[in-house]
Amino acid sequence: MIDFRSDTVTMPTEGMLAFMHSAPVGDDVFGEDPSINALERITAAKFGMEAGLFCPSGTMTNQLAIKTHTQAGDEVICDELSHIYQYEGGGIAFNSGCSVKLLHGDRGRLTAEQIIAGINPEDVHKPITGLISLENTSNRGGGACYDFETFKAIKKVATHHNLPLHLDGARLFNAIVEKKEAPIEYGNIFNSISICLSKGLGAPVGSVLIGDAAFIKKARRWRKVFGGGMRQAGSLAAAGIYALEHHIERLIEDHKNAKILSEALAKKDFVTSILGVETNIVIATIGGKYTAASFAAALKEKGILAIAMTPTQVRFVFHLNISESDLAKTIDTIHVL
């Protein structure tokens, strides 16, 4: 099977497995796992931030960030497509007791003006705006990236209103590689960033939350409360270190291949539109002889897996287990459907 369902489906490489096998481990709740400590240090340093926190999932790093930045009763500003709202099981309400100000952005991207309008005035009737959360790249937005100038404008708004700014950077390295950005610039803008190791970077498990030392200290306490304090998990962290060293530059190939697939899809009359490919995600709108589900089923019969995201949209995600020949086979298959 050629598996385009998600960039989470990757298998650890031989090199990664060897590195995991040789990793020193210890009890991380006691702060004694050398591999986890190294991963947290390396990730934070890349972004010029003080500290990091290794967690089992990106949902946990996002939810810990929200919990740490807010008080119960606050409101969180985010785009309506954002993962923290769409795909984290209502955790903003459940874990943090916060309401959400949902804004309607462009493919998951908000502007400074929208955020200004979304911040509640000082008024006893209104929840207190407690956090602005952005996502780069935007998953539901089909891998769309922010323009860095927009981050700078949003940072000004956040600073003016004394609001923390969180980034769901599940696929941040896809944006960084594509737009040739410097991670350190992100560290200057955001108060916290969640980075997934288990998406395009190809590690089997884990995410890292980074921020200043006081923030991470509080988040570490909440991680224990959430049940995310792990013990000798250093082999998993080692996979993350290996991924940060070996799997960032290659993301550009996923982006190139995603564009090639989108061009092949665009030739089919049952594909009515495609979100402009910016990184490793292709979202095609299906009409005519197929629904999204029946197109995905037809692909599956030919050994190709893609997700019917909505009744009309099919998503393909590129990652390190999709080879050039997988891409060629997929294009040949689509050609005859």
Ligand SMILES: *Cc1c(COP(=O)(O)O)cnc(C)c1O
């Ligand atoms: C995958 C993803 C996450 C985290 O998901 P987990 O499966 O919990 O690791 C967070 N945000 C975005 C945008 C994602 O795509």
